[in-house]
Amino acid sequence: MSHFFKRNLYGLLLFVFSTFSTTAQDIFWENSYGGKQSEYLLDAIQTPDNGYLLAGSSISNKSGNITNNNKGNLDYWVWKMNPQGEIEWQKNFGGTEMDLLQAVQMTPDGGYILAGISNSEYGLDKEDECKGDTDYWIIKINAVGALQWQRTIGGSGQEKINSITVTPDGGYVLAGSSSSNQVPVGENNEKDPFGKNENSRGNLDYWVVKLTQDGTLDWQKTIGGKYKDELKSIVALANDEYVLGGYSNSPVSGEKSDANIGIGDYWVVKINNIGEILWQKTIGGDKDDDLFTLSATQDGGFIVGGNSNSSSSNAKSKSNSKGTDYWIVKMDGEGSIDWQETYNFGQTDILSSIVENPDGSFLIAGYAQTEPNKGSTLGKLKSIGGIGGGDKEGINDYIALKINAKGEKIWEKTVGSKGDEVMKKLYPTHDGGYLLAGTSFGSKSRDKKGAIGKGDFWVVKLKDKAKPQNILISAVPNPVISETNIIVNFTYDFGIATLYDINGRQLQQFKINGNPQIPFTLGNLPSGIYLVNIRTNTEEQSIKIIKR
Numbered sequence: 001m002s003h004f005f006k007r008n009l010y011g012l013l014l015f016v017f018s019t020f021s022t023t024a025q026d027i028f029w030e031n032s033y034g035g036k037q038s039e040y041l042l043d044a045i046q047t048p049d050n051g052y053l054l055a056g057s058s059i060s061n062k063s064g065n066i067t068n069n070n071k072g073n074l075d076y077w078v079w080k081m082n083p084q085g086e087i088e089w090q091k092n093f094g095g096t097e098m099d100l101l102q103a104v105q106m107t108p109d110g111g112y113i114l115a116g117i118s119n120s121e122y123g124l125d126k127e128d129e130c131k132g133d134t135d136y137w138i139i140k141i142n143a144v145g146a147l148q149w150q151r152t153i154g155g156s157g158q159e160k161i162n163s164i165t166v167t168p169d170g171g172y173v174l175a176g177s178s179s180s181n182q183v184p185v186g187e188n189n190e191k192d193p194f195g196k197n198e199n200s201r202g203n204l205d206y207w208v209v210k211l212t213q214d215g216t217l218d219w220q221k222t223i224g225g226k227y228k229d230e231l232k233s234i235v236a237l238a239n240d241e242y243v244l245g246g247y248s249n250s251p252v253s254g255e256k257s258d259a260n261i262g263i264g265d266y267w268v269v270k271i272n273n274i275g276e277i278l279w280q281k282t283i284g285g286d287k288d289d290d291l292f293t294l295s296a297t298q299d300g301g302f303i304v305g306g307n308s309n310s311s312s313s314n315a316k317s318k319s320n321s322k323g324t325d326y327w328i329v330k331m332d333g334e335g336s337i338d339w340q341e342t343y344n345f346g347q348t349d350i351l352s353s354i355v356e357n358p359d360g361s362f363l364i365a366g367y368a369q370t371e372p373n374k375g376s377t378l379g380k381l382k383s384i385g386g387i388g389g390g391d392k393e394g395i396n397d398y399i400a401l402k403i404n405a406k407g408e409k410i411w412e413k414t415v416g417s418k419g420d421e422v423m424k425k426l427y428p429t430h431d432g433g434y435l436l437a438g439t440s441f442g443s444k445s446r447d448k449k450g451a452i453g454k455g456d457f458w459v460v461k462l463k464d465k466a467k468p469q470n471i472l473i474s475a476v477p478n479p480v481i482s483e484t485n486i487i488v489n490f491t492y493d494f495g496i497a498t499l500y501d502i503n504g505r506q507l508q509q510f511k512i513n514g515n516p517q518i519p520f521t522l523g524n525l526p527s528g529i530y531l532v533n534i535r536t537n538t539e540e541q542s543i544k545i546i547k548r
Helices: 003-017 377-385
Strands: 025-033 039-046 052-058 075-081 087-093 099-106 112-118 135-141 147-153 159-166 172-178 205-211 217-223 229-236 242-248 265-271 277-283 289-296 302-308 325-331 337-343 348-356 362-369 396-403 409-415 421-428 434-440 456-464 473-476 483-488 495-501 506-512 517-521 528-536 540-547
Touching: 025 075, 025 409, 039 421, 052 112, 052 434, 052 456, 075 112, 075 135, 099 159, 112 159, 135 159, 135 172, 172 242, 205 242, 217 265, 229 302, 242 302, 265 302, 289 348, 302 348, 325 348, 325 362, 348 421, 362 434, 396 434, 409 456, 473 528, 473 540, 483 528, 495 517, 506 528
Parallel strands: 039 099, 039 456, 075 099, 159 229, 205 229, 229 289, 265 289, 396 421
Antiparallel strands: 025 456, 039 052, 039 434, 052 075, 052 099, 075 087, 099 112, 112 135, 135 147, 159 172, 172 205, 172 229, 205 217, 229 242, 242 265, 242 289, 265 277, 289 302, 302 325, 325 337, 348 362, 362 396, 362 421, 396 409, 421 434, 434 456, 473 483, 483 517, 495 506, 495 528, 528 540
């Protein structure tokens, strides 16, 4: 093993096993994005240049910092911002009716794939007729937001989409739910290539759709029982298998092999590359447990998170404190529970996302409400978009939480105004801070310097009170399925980029010439831990890469 590898591996181990910091977080800056009406942020991702892409929907015309007019009801809106929160570009896509953007992912070519629902007919940006009540509407854009292709996918009933993931073959897997039956064959015995090919099992079912890189339908699968089964999240594994996570209140029926435990439960299902079930787990307590997010972890297992008002009962070993609390369950690769924990902040606590850090800790995004108001604008959108509602005095704020690999709390931060805040994403930033992204319906007060409209995209940058160590290189994404980008945060003229495995064997090496973004492909390598070394004429730095 080389001296270089021993030195860098030792440093990485010290980083992984060092004592967790309990340093509190301060607001470094905060910005609102929107027009005079309302904007709803539902997803956000990091970009290779250390910026972010914000994704959601808007009903505002040109006003505030919106540069284009609305096209009809809610439109898809995407905003690209730099690391300082300044807008670089924005795009809106829509038809004459409601178009609600739910999820976004970066694609291997540097562009983005957008996933949401639409009931717009043909016209304006919509190239296809609506098939039912609401359909999946998938849009592929390039790195600066230009539309490349789009697909309308659905049946005669309701489709709801919550997640889209890039697959190891460069395609896309869509995770949502459907109440539609099989689309009938046309007059000339023609099948709709983007229509539903199986009947509903009952109410909503899990509906997984696999697209190729160019948007051709590869396969689709309906999975469900006789009542409501709503798919919220999907993970694509390196071996072309998928793990699905969502909510179910179905008894044994259809594909559901376990009885429901309480009012509703977490339902986790693993499928192969054509949608066949490999295993499934029903997890819950005596009341209602609603899974919202599922992620693969570095140890080959999974972490699922959602909301629960169940007591300690059945599969739930940790009782909620009051109202609805976060409930996080760590599972191994076969779906057995490693550990679980609940976290309480207000009367109603809604968990939105979980991100694993390279050191095995987790960042958890969500929001807390003291007294939700079902009649609010957010409440009216909850049934179609998964957005909560409320505008009462008390805790109606962003909640940022960091826990260690065993679920123990490291720190928490509450950020908000006198109005209603709904946080969707929490990410670490390249300088050691954290970025919080969601929707705010509050005016100028407390942590918010001002509002643009009735509801805005609201982004908050946190920074440690203690000056964080300057991070000279980072990797986006990390963990990685097949491709990642090494971001070099220092100036150099020339150098060498090298990829090592955990045993110090050199796998790749090539010259670099001042480029701040260095792509690496790990597609053919087995899952595990790798090390990238960047050695230049000015600096030498290394970073751990986790291949799923």
